[in-house]
Amino acid sequence: MQFSQAQIESGYASAMNLAKSHYENFPVVSVLIPKELRKHVAVIYWFARTADDFADDETLSAEVRMKHMTQFEQRLNKTAGGDPSDELDAALLNTITECKITVQYLYDLLSAFKQDIIRTRYATLDELLDYCRRSANPVGRLMLQLFGLHNAENVQYSDKICSALQLANFWQDVSLDVKKERIYVPEAYLQKFAVSEDEVYYPEKSGPNTRKFKNCMRELVNITDQMFVEGQPLIPLLNGVFKYEIAWTVLGGRKILEKIRKIDYNVHHERVRLSKFELLQLGISSFFYGSSQRR
Numbered sequence: 001m002q003f004s005q006a007q008i009e010s011g012y013a014s015a016m017n018l019a020k021s022h023y024e025n026f027p028v029v030s031v032l033i034p035k036e037l038r039k040h041v042a043v044i045y046w047f048a049r050t051a052d053d054f055a056d057d058e059t060l061s062a063e064v065r066m067k068h069m070t071q072f073e074q075r076l077n078k079t080a081g082g083d084p085s086d087e088l089d090a091a092l093l094n095t096i097t098e099c100k101i102t103v104q105y106l107y108d109l110l111s112a113f114k115q116d117i118i119r120t121r122y123a124t125l126d127e128l129l130d131y132c133r134r135s136a137n138p139v140g141r142l143m144l145q146l147f148g149l150h151n152a153e154n155v156q157y158s159d160k161i162c163s164a165l166q167l168a169n170f171w172q173d174v175s176l177d178v179k180k181e182r183i184y185v186p187e188a189y190l191q192k193f194a195v196s197e198d199e200v201y202y203p204e205k206s207g208p209n210t211r212k213f214k215n216c217m218r219e220l221v222n223i224t225d226q227m228f229v230e231g232q233p234l235i236p237l238l239n240g241v242f243k244y245e246i247a248w249t250v251l252g253g254r255k256i257l258e259k260i261r262k263i264d265y266n267v268h269h270e271r272v273r274l275s276k277f278e279l280l281q282l283g284i285s286s287f288f289y290g291s292s293q294r295r
Contacts, residue, residue: 001083003090011091012039015046033245040095040146047076047092048109048139055113058180065117073110076103101145105138120182125223128170128186129163136166147242154238160231161250167224168253171217171260174200174267189216200268217265221257228254 003011019042033041054068075085080103084090096103112135122128140158144150170177170184177184178201185200193216200213228250235243235250252274259272 001085003084003087007087008090008094009039011087011089012043014088015039015042015091018042018049019045034241037146039091040099041143043088043091043095044101044139044142044146046088047106051110051113052116055116056180062117066114069110069114069117073107076106076110080106099146101142105142108134108138116182120180122184122186124188125186128167128184132163132166133159136162147239149238149242154234157231157234157237160227161234161246161253164224164227164231165249165253167220167227168256171221171224171267172256172272175269175271178268185216185220189220192216193219213268214265217260217267221260221265225254225257228257 016039051069051072054065054072057065057068060068075089078085079089079093080096082093084093095101112131115131115134122131137159140162141150141155144154144158174183174185183197183200185195189195190197190200193212195210195212195216199210232250235247238246255274255278256272259274260267263270263272
């Protein structure tokens with residue numbers, strides 16, 4: 001199906017509205033993104049958010065959610081083949097063509113979200129990081145492509161930051177994920193600190209936040225924070241305001257970890273989040289932080 005430029009721009013507008021309406025721990029389409037790239041960022045966000053929402057829809061059975069994901073993947077097949085189904089798909093095709101993005105990164109995202117439907121446990125941190133490789137790292141790589149900065153060195157640092165963001169989100173959302181019968185805390189860490197699944201699933205049975213669970217989360221939070229540190233060398237390699245966008249993202253992720261520490265790792269009773277004011281503060285801080293990073 002052929003779409004006019006006006007219809008394509010309408011698709012971008014719909015994607016932009018979605019990006020502005022969802023809470024995230026990082027800026028999605030901020031003022032730090034050059035105006036000409038914002039629509040491309042928005043349509044990639046629309047693609048990832050829509051697929052993730054299909055996988056997470058608790059009102060539907062796993063079978064129905066997987067069916068939705070398969071249909072969404074078929075839409076991507078058509079779009080990548082030059083036959084978009086609607087205005088949003090037409091906008092995505094325009095971004096794929098105009099920005100020369102790697103379509104495999106979009107398929108990687110779908111692979112991770114499908115996995116969320118059928119898998120609820122991870123034995124090791126390496127298994128969880130493989131999930132991050134497909135659920136988070138493609139987004140960073142796509143951003144690098146949009147900005148013309150996709151190379152081996154930048155990808156290496158970007159992957160660290162994106163995986164750390166995904167892990168920070170897992171530790172932030174423990175209390176929400178258990179309601180979906182998911183535990184992202186690797187079984188190896190539960191065993192290391194002698195934490196039973198009941199202490200994660202049913203914290204009310206174990207009373208207050210246990211020392212064992214705190215120690216487990218403390219180590220995972222520290223590992224995640226170190227990954228942010230290892231990814232920070234990306235910032236001075238970036239151009240213009242993009243470095244401040246990524247600095248903002250890193251500060252947001254590390255702020256979540258800081259807030260988890262402040263609640264004494266009580267994540268299975270309480271979910272921390274960033275307020276709009278905190279996001280604004282971090283946005284301002286990103287200029288100083290980004291400028292201070294040197295090669």
